Amino acid sequence: MPSDSVQNVDDSGNKKFVHRSMGFSRLRRLAAKELLEILRDRRTVVTLVLMPLLVYPLLGTIVQKFMLSSLSNLQQVEYLIAAENEEELAVIDRFLVIGESILNPEGMQRNRGGSQPNGSLQNKPVEDLIRGQLEAPPLIRLVKSDPDKLDEYVMLGVFDVGVRITNREALKKNPNARETVQFELVQREDSALSAGAYEFVTQRLEAVNDKWVEDVLRQQGVNLSRPNAVRTLTLKSEDEEQPALLTFIPLMLVLMTMTGAVYPAIDLTAGERERGTMEILMAAPVSRMALLFGKFVAVLAVAMLTALINMAAMLVTVYTLGLDSIIFGEQGVSALVVLTIFALLLVFAAFFSAVLLSLTSFARSFKEAQAYLIPIMLVALAPALLSLFPDLEMDVTLALVPLVNIILLGRDLIAGQVNLTLVTITVVSTLLYGFLALGTASKIFGSDSVLFGGTSSWSDIFARPTEMSYIPSMPTTMLFLSVLFPCFIVIGGLATRFDISIQKRLVVNAGVTSFLFVGLPLIFCTIFNLRVRTANLLNPPRLLGVLVACLLGVSVWTFIYEIEVYSLSETRLEVLKDVFETMKVELQKIPLALKLVCLALIPAVCEEFTFRGFMMSAFLKHTKVWVAIMATAVMFGLFHVFVRDALLFERMLPSSLMGILLGIVCVRTGSVIPGMILHTIHNGLLISLAHFENELKEIGFGGAEQQHIPMFWLAAAILPILIGFALLSLKAVRSQNPTAEESETAGSAPYRVH
């Protein structure tokens, strides 16, 4: 019957459905439909266009008004100076006028009378107002007080400072004699205004005294050069403090991007379920990942559109209201910075859209999706607000924290302080988390329980699979990577902080490497119930496979080394030489055996375990062979770029090439073990070479001044490489196939290679 049916299908002219991978144009059409659906929805337009168009002018105006009002508070700084009667007021007024004329001979006119024009204030740019304001003198008002209540009024804050003349009687008796006027000043404790007024008065009284002393001395013909003269220069520090509002910009943009993504994410996942269109999608011969990818592209596009409109609205508002130099500082903001921030937002939006999709995929309705998202948004807001602290400095650890890293990086970008390492860590980690979220989403989206009810959807992802599987799934691999990468950066960084001898450090590093690259995959195998042997391709190799590994191991290093030397520029070489020279001297003292174990064997075996074992098995099962080789090689290369807090980009090319070679060996031999052997020999030879550098120099090989490998070494390496590759093309190099039952369950990987 089945064969008849197939015949019927073909006879009736029905095209046999050939399952092929999603073509780009088809993926594009799927994404275009999602986008069309979203953009036609009025609710999207509201969040997309109207929100920013309203929010920023409103916000900008509020900021401007706030600044103006705080300025006008400053403007009215006015000292109320009170005395007990008119006569005393006249005396103090006279002294103040004289004092002022001594201290400030030019500004006197302006300062008297308290009649500063106030009307033009509103029309000046805010920055001018601030600048002018800080230099403007206070207004002085002299008031007569109730004689008995002077102290009380000062205490109550009615007057800022009270003045009494204590020898009034004496003065009265003898008004023409040059009698010293004895003032008593009354001030209020803990009041800036009172302290200011007090200082204002005393400065002027002292100026009068000083002037008198000067005059008397001059009359006596005394030399007036004083023992010291002070002039104060107030300097602005070079690295200008970041304007407080700087972090606010990326925060605002990130928040707006988030809001832009929320609605489409809900609509395209939970919305499908609510409209009853989810079944159409699930009934179609399209992988969930492809469906989700279309949705992801649509959500990302809407989020970026929101970001773009927000950025434009924000910039226009800032410039039209004249807030630019307050927010961006003196240097302003360049088109390049705007573009970079946009790129950063793209990375963030990709991450956040994926996270949103994974969350909303759980939901069966709009309401449910919103119930999931609101707490998540609030939780996300906490680290976002944390980043508003001006003193919070971006570092390696923070670069691994999603959201915070983007906001801080945005702030530093606008301020013109960028650290390439942190940018790279931020981008890589954010993208990894995004992949993980997308993988999770594809696991949940349209699953039985979400589609037809049931309560198991949340537990689905956390539940440990009861049945043993042979190869890690892609979501598991993504989860693995997003755990491995931060651990690699953080634990790797921790290890360097301890001040221990280089010998101990080697051992510690070897331990860390073992934990990260062997321990983590094993932990994942336990949690996800994976068979260790198949999940890490730990198949016993053929003797021929081992031979190939040895041949390539002793030969390939020459070319890899050459490539590394070629990819280094002269200046970079000098810099690195300085860095490594000290290390080299220290390393020279360590016994070769320890170095071979800690720097060759352990890293080689462990790295192979992760890259050509755990990850390769997953990629081989779920992608094309060349994709698997390239993907693992690039990741292998990337992990070699991050060394402590620095980036060694020159390691990317040689390491990736090495990764490709190791990938090919792994795929051809069907086992991770030949790669481990190859890698160990490769590392071992390079380390021995460095160890015996002096001895080699004596017999005329290599040497520091001769960075390149001698030509005949390269020539000698060609033969084993050729033989190695020739053997690789043989079928006999492949390790024994596992039992039939296993290979069926494990799919065609990794044995489908011809």
Added chain:
Amino acid sequence: MISVRDLVKRFPKRGGDVVAVDQLTFEVQPGEVYGLLGPNGAGKTTTLRMILGLMTPTSGLAEIAGFRVDVDPNEVKSRIGYASATVGVYPWLTPREMVLFSADLYDVSPRIASERLDQLSELLDLGSFLNQRCATLSTGQKQRVNLARALIHDPPVMLMDEPTLGLDIVASKVVFDYIGHLRSEQKAVIICTHRLDEAQRLCDRFALLHHGKLRHEGTLDELKSATSQQGLTEMFLELLEQERDPQRKRGLV
């Protein structure tokens, strides 16, 4: 064309599993309209969902044109058209966009898809509202859009779940004509419904489901002789009677 063998679906529930589909076995040939009948909760929709690969069976298997759902889900899905009263439409898309989107899902090239859409538009009389937003359509119009969508990839198998639910007489007639068209096109059709009068007119063979079990199967004449009842409605009432009075159980397949 459609072959279902020993299909079982159990839903885990506190206090014992619920058996929604119990050891179901049947076959449907090309050009045959097969009625999967039963009261609410009989397991009709669950059966369809398992054939379609939307739900994993607890045990047993379903095959379409020799392809097993659990082994080659995409081969199976590509051969099935699915129309259901519960399936919705995209409110912001037009019927044309929606049907063409479906064509993309089934990897039908845009040129062929637009030719087929013209034919289906004629068959189902979509012309007047083909470029209108789906949100503005009536229930009957939406159902016609869904019928067009289900056929855009010209599948040899058609699964229909309560296709006339909520439709008036005129709209129902469109569905009846459509099923006639499917028969003439030699498609294997399964219709799930609890409207027995309709089923009697539309289907070539019937399966009477109750509590997930297949109680009677055959053409109307075969069923009549097996149950000594004249109509499907009477047969059903008898099934329900047996439920209440197990002593009277007889005539099981």
